[in-house]
Amino acid sequence: xxxxxxxxxEHLGRIYKVRGNRREKRQLKERVALRDVNLQVPRGEFFxxxxxxxxxxxxxxxILVTLLAPTTGxxxxxxxxxxxxxxxxxxxxxxVSGGESSGYGLLTVxxxxxxFAQFYGMDYRTTRTRIDELLEIVGLKDRANTKTSDLSTGLxxxxxxxxxxxxxxxxxxxxxPTLGLDVGASRDVRxxxxxxxxxxxxxxxxxxxxxMAEADELCDRVAIINAGxxxxxxxxxxxxxxxxxxxxxxxxxxxxNGVVHGFExxxxxxxxxxxxxxxxxxxxxxLESDDAIGGVINTLTxxxxxxxxxxKREPTLEDVFVDLVGMSLAEAExxx
Amino acid sequence: MDRxxxxxxxxxxxxxxxxxxxxxxxxTWIFFETFLPFVAVSAYVFVYRALNAPxxxxxxVVMGGAMTAFWLNIIWSMSxxxxxxxxxxxxxxxxxxxxxxxxxxxxxxxxxxFATSLRAAVILILGTWVFQVPFVVxxxxxxxxxxxxxxxxxxxxxxxxxxxxxxxGRDVWQMNTMLQEPVYFLSGFYFPVKSFGFAVALAASIVxxxxxxxxxxxxxxxxxxSIGFLRVRVEIAVLAVLSIVFITAAKxxxxxxxxxxxxxxxxxxxxx
Ligand SMILES: Nc1ncnc2c1ncn2[C@@H]1O[C@H](COP(=O)(O)OP(=O)(O)OP(=O)(O)O)[C@@H](O)[C@H]1O
Ligand SMILES: [Mg+2]
Numbered sequence: 001x002x003x004x005x006x007x008x009x010e011h012l013g014r015i016y017k018v019r020g021n022r023r024e025k026r027q028l029k030e031r032v033a034l035r036d037v038n039l040q041v042p043r044g045e046f047f048x049x050x051x052x053x054x055x056x057x058x059x060x061x062x063i064l065v066t067l068l069a070p071t072t073g074x075x076x077x078x079x080x081x082x083x084x085x086x087x088x089x090x091x092x093x094x095x096v097s098g099g100e101s102s103g104y105g106l107l108t109v110x111x112x113x114x115x116f117a118q119f120y121g122m123d124y125r126t127t128r129t130r131i132d133e134l135l136e137i138v139g140l141k142d143r144a145n146t147k148t149s150d151l152s153t154g155l156x157x158x159x160x161x162x163x164x165x166x167x168x169x170x171x172x173x174x175x176x177p178t179l180g181l182d183v184g185a186s187r188d189v190r191x192x193x194x195x196x197x198x199x200x201x202x203x204x205x206x207x208x209x210x211x212m213a214e215a216d217e218l219c220d221r222v223a224i225i226n227a228g229x230x231x232x233x234x235x236x237x238x239x240x241x242x243x244x245x246x247x248x249x250x251x252x253x254x255x256x257n258g259v260v261h262g263f264e265x266x267x268x269x270x271x272x273x274x275x276x277x278x279x280x281x282x283x284x285x286x287l288e289s290d291d292a293i294g295g296v297i298n299t300l301t302x303x304x305x306x307x308x309x310x311x312k313r314e315p316t317l318e319d320v321f322v323d324l325v326g327m328s329l330a331e332a333e334x335x336x
Numbered sequence: 337m338d339r340x341x342x343x344x345x346x347x348x349x350x351x352x353x354x355x356x357x358x359x360x361x362x363x364t365w366i367f368f369e370t371f372l373p374f375v376a377v378s379a380y381v382f383v384y385r386a387l388n389a390p391x392x393x394x395x396x397v398v399m400g401g402a403m404t405a406f407w408l409n410i411i412w413s414m415s416x417x418x419x420x421x422x423x424x425x426x427x428x429x430x431x432x433x434x435x436x437x438x439x440x441x442x443x444x445x446x447x448x449x450f451a452t453s454l455r456a457a458v459i460l461i462l463g464t465w466v467f468q469v470p471f472v473v474x475x476x477x478x479x480x481x482x483x484x485x486x487x488x489x490x491x492x493x494x495x496x497x498x499x500x501x502x503x504x505g506r507d508v509w510q511m512n513t514m515l516q517e518p519v520y521f522l523s524g525f526y527f528p529v530k531s532f533g534f535a536v537a538l539a540a541s542i543v544x545x546x547x548x549x550x551x552x553x554x555x556x557x558x559x560x561x562s563i564g565f566l567r568v569r570v571e572i573a574v575l576a577v578l579s580i581v582f583i584t585a586a587k588x589x590x591x592x593x594x595x596x597x598x599x600x601x602x603x604x605x606x607x608x
Contacts, residue, residue: 016601059601065432068601090434091337102425106358118350119433121338147361 006171006204007041007064011073014059014228033059034228036073041221043170044201046194048219049208050317052332056228057208058097061173064206065095078170091120093171096164098157098179105149109140109159112148113166120167127166134162138192154185161189165196171204178214186214194218210329212317222317224324226332231324236317243315243323246270247290251283252309253300262299268292273328280308286323339434347439348446355447360454369405370458377401377459380526381467391470392557393527398463399556400525402456403549406490407519409452411512414494417444418502427502431597437590441498445491472558478568479555485575486548492582493544499589503596519543528553528563537565544578547571 014034019027034056041047049057062068064077066086074081080088103112110131117127135141138158143151151159157177164172174193178186197205209215215222216236223233232239260274263285271286287293290312300307322328327335338346359365380397418441421427430440463469473479501509522540523529529537529550540546551571554560566574 014601062601067428067432067598069598087434090432091339093432095429095432097425100425102429104354104358106361107354111353111357115350115353116429116433118346119343119430119435121343121346121434123338 351443352447415497489544
């Protein structure tokens, strides 16, 4: 019987012990990377983990791919406990991380791919056919015999992607796979992943990202994670629908000095994000209703701020994040 | 997909591949790994000639020069290899895959052994031809056994170093520089180790090179048996024991490293 869930975690927690600073060198400090994470990812789902730097995304993936032991709770992948039976999990999974520099520079693309397929016990014929197929799809066919050290970042990451998918895993873990890629290469990679997942209904993908649009575009469901906690988990559409009753406005105004602090006290203002920019300030406002915008405009005009642009727009995942965490992803990263 | 011993063999072959094939692609090896050692050998040869040493001593030097290639491979390549693999993220992929880490380590060793044999052979042939070394092989079977066991014990030691390196990191790095010259000296790369006296020679025997070369000298030179440290059969037995000890220890530390890596979350991390 096949397990219903590809990924299942119960009260999963991870604490790192880190060395203190110079003065307290000998003391070990505890840093909580994950706390009480409960996730169920059914087979065949495209699941996203969305969170700022340091949220715990990589830690969670490392636990799921058997590279890190949980401190508390447990995790099952393809029905097997990752800590107790890593050998049962390993043949069924693979992982690709952004900015990966794995492989050997002196070997060609084809040789490197062959090498990593061997560690999964793949025979020569299957390996060769799959390498050809996948290289063709990602547009790396003409580079098959190029030395890996001669590849650009984008091409290299495409090779890494092929490495991960080569073993036809039941569950694939993608840790920010488009990190550092330009727009075109990112699009290719996303396209490839989406098609791969769609080709067979039982294929499961877990993708971490801090690009909201990427999660929105690709994922069936998204978990929003911050400071080691899963704050919410649902389909992008449902997450956004929760903000449907709220009104979301985007404002561009002449530079604001100090006014910003008053906003949270205005009636009807739920959350706001202020991004000071070049010669102007941008404001994202989540309001309880359209009416509240009147108060905002009043405050702005009394402070002699000129309104350059005002737009009401549909909620995005970014707004969901702001609503849950209380700040934008960019701010969370700065604070993280 | 293969499992069990077939996967084990596949892994060994795959991991040996970059050593055997990849390393030859860097053409500089011809200069650095054969020409330079050959120059060092020549220096010793001229010294011995100036001193009117017996002709066999020239042969000892040529053989020692060829064998240094293996020792250099152990301390500069084998022992640091796993550490580099951790840095570029390969180690995480090795642990995550269904293969065994021990097979990776064995593949590394076997690959290194092949690549280095090529270099050693060049030095040996070049030296024998240029300096007209009078080899007299008394027992090819024993010679083969000694060479094989020396390699097994030596690369077993390399595997142990690789595991320890990974565990203790850069602190152990200093040890490399420390080990290079003293081992040249103590292992008797360029002269019979018997001249040290029993106690020192015995202590030096912990490095498989010492007894390996001593036995090979006894088996390939007419004056060999007279300068031997122990009887060849005894040396073969000791080398066999060393092989088992080193490989078992390597396996022990490798397992320990893997467990620790997963517990602490440090060893697979590129940032630390
Ligand atoms: N090996 C480690 N030792 C100590 N602390 C660690 C280790 N790895 C991660 N951490 C800490 O755990 C927390 C979560 O890190 P993690 O890498 O899982 O976050 P992330 O969501 O992947 O972030 P990013 O977007 O930067 O990749 C951070 O505070 C981080 O500093
Ligand atoms: Mg990360």
